[in-house]
Amino acid sequence: MDPTTTESPSPTTPAAASADAGRPAIIEVEDLDFYYGENRALDGVSLAIPSHQVTALIGPSGCGKSTLLRCFNRMNDLIEGAERTRGTVRIRGVDIFGPEVNVMELRKRVGMVFQKTNPFPNSIYENITFGLQLQGVRSKTRLDEAVERSLRAAALWDEVKDRLHESGLSLSGGQQQRLCIARAIAVEPEIILMDEPCSALDPVATARVEELIHKLKQEFTIVIVTHNMQQAARCSDRTAFLYLGKLIEYADTQTIFINPSDSQTEAYVSGRFG
Amino acid sequence: MATPAEQFRRQSTAIQRREKVIVFFLRASAWIILLAGATVLGTIAWKGAGTLLQPNFPFINITFLAEAPQTLHVFELDGETVEMSDQDFREFRAKLAEEAAASGESAIVPDSTSYVYAAGGIFPNIVGTLLLVAGSMSIALGLGIATAIYLSEYARQGSTVRFIRLAILNLAGVPSVVFGLFGFGMFVLFFGWNVSLIAGWFTLAFMVLPVVITASEEALRAVPQGFREGALALGATRWQTIRRAVIPHALPGILTSSILGIARVAGETAPIMFTAAFIMRDKLPWEVDRWFDFFFQGVMALPYHIYVVSSKIPQNEYSARVQFGTALVFVLLVAVIASASLFLRHRIRARQRW
Numbered sequence: 176m177d178p179t180t181t182e183s184p185s186p187t188t189p190a191a192a193s194a195d196a197g198r199p200a201i202i203e204v205e206d207l208d209f210y211y212g213e214n215r216a217l218d219g220v221s222l223a224i225p226s227h228q229v230t231a232l233i234g235p236s237g238c239g240k241s242t243l244l245r246c247f248n249r250m251n252d253l254i255e256g257a258e259r260t261r262g263t264v265r266i267r268g269v270d271i272f273g274p275e276v277n278v279m280e281l282r283k284r285v286g287m288v289f290q291k292t293n294p295f296p297n298s299i300y301e302n303i304t305f306g307l308q309l310q311g312v313r314s315k316t317r318l319d320e321a322v323e324r325s326l327r328a329a330a331l332w333d334e335v336k337d338r339l340h341e342s343g344l345s346l347s348g349g350q351q352q353r354l355c356i357a358r359a360i361a362v363e364p365e366i367i368l369m370d371e372p373c374s375a376l377d378p379v380a381t382a383r384v385e386e387l388i389h390k391l392k393q394e395f396t397i398v399i400v401t402h403n404m405q406q407a408a409r410c411s412d413r414t415a416f417l418y419l420g421k422l423i424e425y426a427d428t429q430t431i432f433i434n435p436s437d438s439q440t441e442a443y444v445s446g447r448f449g
Numbered sequence: 450m451a452t453p454a455e456q457f458r459r460q461s462t463a464i465q466r467r468e469k470v471i472v473f474f475l476r477a478s479a480w481i482i483l484l485a486g487a488t489v490l491g492t493i494a495w496k497g498a499g500t501l502l503q504p505n506f507p508f509i510n511i512t513f514l515a516e517a518p519q520t521l522h523v524f525e526l527d528g529e530t531v532e533m534s535d536q537d538f539r540e541f542r543a544k545l546a547e548e549a550a551a552s553g554e555s556a557i558v559p560d561s562t563s564y565v566y567a568a569g570g571i572f573p574n575i576v577g578t579l580l581l582v583a584g585s586m587s588i589a590l591g592l593g594i595a596t597a598i599y600l601s602e603y604a605r606q607g608s609t610v611r612f613i614r615l616a617i618l619n620l621a622g623v624p625s626v627v628f629g630l631f632g633f634g635m636f637v638l639f640f641g642w643n644v645s646l647i648a649g650w651f652t653l654a655f656m657v658l659p660v661v662i663t664a665s666e667e668a669l670r671a672v673p674q675g676f677r678e679g680a681l682a683l684g685a686t687r688w689q690t691i692r693r694a695v696i697p698h699a700l701p702g703i704l705t706s707s708i709l710g711i712a713r714v715a716g717e718t719a720p721i722m723f724t725a726a727f728i729m730r731d732k733l734p735w736e737v738d739r740w741f742d743f744f745f746q747g748v749m750a751l752p753y754h755i756y757v758v759s760s761k762i763p764q765n766e767y768s769a770r771v772q773f774g775t776a777l778v779f780v781l782l783v784a785v786i787a788s789a790s791l792f793l794r795h796r797i798r799a800r801q802r803w
Contacts, residue, residue, distance in 0.1 A: 248682065255605065283684035293675030295694060305693070306683035355679070362683055 201226035201366065201396050202247060207262035209242055209420075211254065216242040218420040219262070224413070226365075229388060229397045231411035231428065233404060235443070238417040240400045244368050247271075247398065248285040249278050266366070283310070286359035290371040292351040294343035294358070299326075299335050302343045302354055306362035321361050328394070329357035330387050349380025353387065360395075367391065369399040373406060385410045404444055408432050416440045490780070497777025500770045512570050513774055518729065518754070519569035521767055524561035533561075534568035566729075566758050567767035571775050573733055575782065577748030580646060580734060581725060582715050582786065585653035589714075590707055592654065593661030594696075601666045602691055614666075621659035626719035628656040633723035646734070647744040649725020656720055657710040661703075668702025669695060697797075704794040708787050715783050718752040726753040728761070751779040 200223035209217035217239045224230045232240040242251065246264055249271060251257045263270050271281055283306070294302050303322045304312075312318060322339065326332040331353045335346070343354055352372055359367055369388070373381040388397055388410050401407050407414050408428060415425040416437075424431060424440040435441045442448050503510050522538040524531055533541060542558055549555060604610045632652025642648040672695050680694035681687075718726075727747040737743050758771045 250678065250682065253678075253681065279684045279686055281684075282682055287678075287682035289675060289678060289682075291675055293673065293679045295676060295679065296698060305680070306685075309680075309683060309685050309689055309693075358679070358683065 198225040203265045208260045212256040220422045226396045228412040230413045231407035232400045234417035239420040285366045286364035287368045298340045300339040303361045325357040325361040329353045366396045493776045496773035500774025516570035518566040521564040521567035522561040524559040564767040573749045574751045574754045577750040584650035588654035589657045597665035601669045625717045629720040629723045644747040645745040649721045652720045652724045653714045664706025665703045668699040672698045701794045708790045726750045
């Protein structure tokens, strides 16, 4: 492993990244260090994520990709001893670790879909309206509209429109995950974070979710963490490869998979380690 | 060489004999428990039925369930043994005196033997026990669930919280009579609440709090982390998350544990004998002058009544009737309350499960 390549700043600077994508960056990470107690999870990560694109974070287990993802909506706050020690994350130019940031508002704008499908054990309808009801929306017509719009956007409407009041847990695994996506969409976020959304799904359900991800980027910016390199190759526009808490390479997905500039990236995407 | 048939033939080896002995002991202990339980409940049911049931319509002794305890008078009249409650006996004597006055003779009042609490019923005791259970469980569940939520959802999991948990667990091992003394010193004397419902409520509540807190924490922990993350990721505050995505799913578990609490609260005698229970009280709990007097009155209670009629009055066939009748009603009452909470839990479960 050539140390000069890993430390090379050129592919990781925000300016370079956004120029590459040809779109304005919506999330800008600068020199981010993150610790779990004594363990360093992220080490000087800088990258810029363009809006209305699918950005994949790949890397072997423990490389920090989930940590990075969970920095974007500050879900790491929940873990005791988890702490950002250096660097900033800006979303639309606002430092989300700043003292004046309302974390609840941040999470409304940065939605999240989890690895383990986690619909609430309530009806499908209540699952979708959960976020809106938190915001105090009581109007039946508005809630009904939101349910239909979100389920349609999550390509689930036709399958569940006749049983909206059945438990969300009566759905199959793939449907549950799309329900979770619909639930995230319902509060109209700008960004949707997905933490290995397909790792518990069978190939057919995975294909449907990937198709959905592809469609959703019209409306949302999507950041997806995945273990599955084929998935990153299939559904993302940009790919970031992390290893041991460092961002090794960040470029167009095609470049990463066909012509990576770093030898570690090449070894990983060709399946030689990880 | 042995043929296969011989190889697998049943043989009485040492291992197999030991196996049989072990199984015998395991089975025997299960049967002993069953037998003991059946004997206890059977005795209460058999002897209590004599008091609670009657051979003619309406088959249930309504007097026993609907009236206050009275003294029983037993006397000879025209060669027959007559049993009369104190109230009836007074009327009977008054009638005799009236008749005697009308005819100008002096009244002949038969000599009677009286037995305390052997007549009438146990209505005030049932009411008292229900009030004690309702009040103390409300306090215990309110305080207990709040504490459990704080400890498991908010507090930093460090050595302080571990120490608090240990203290709570130890509290569960404190004998109930000690809680009685604590309640007596704290609520009855220091707070000046005297022997009252409210003193009994708090004493009983403190007694079951450890059980409620421990079980509530367990129930909260059993709610999948995914529900919390899902709610938080939608922009919920900590409390919104707990209120809407955690508590509803922990409630069945909390209720299950509170059933145990109900049985204990209803059954303990020691904590209420210094703090809330009266041996005898003529007024019913709702017969108060001002509404807040309600909280500061002592009540009669079933377990304490059993204690009184079994050990504080002369023992005879008449007191035995009350003892077993009260015990049967008491057991049935606890069973009804417990099944009501089971039913409630079932209803909540049916609505939401994961």
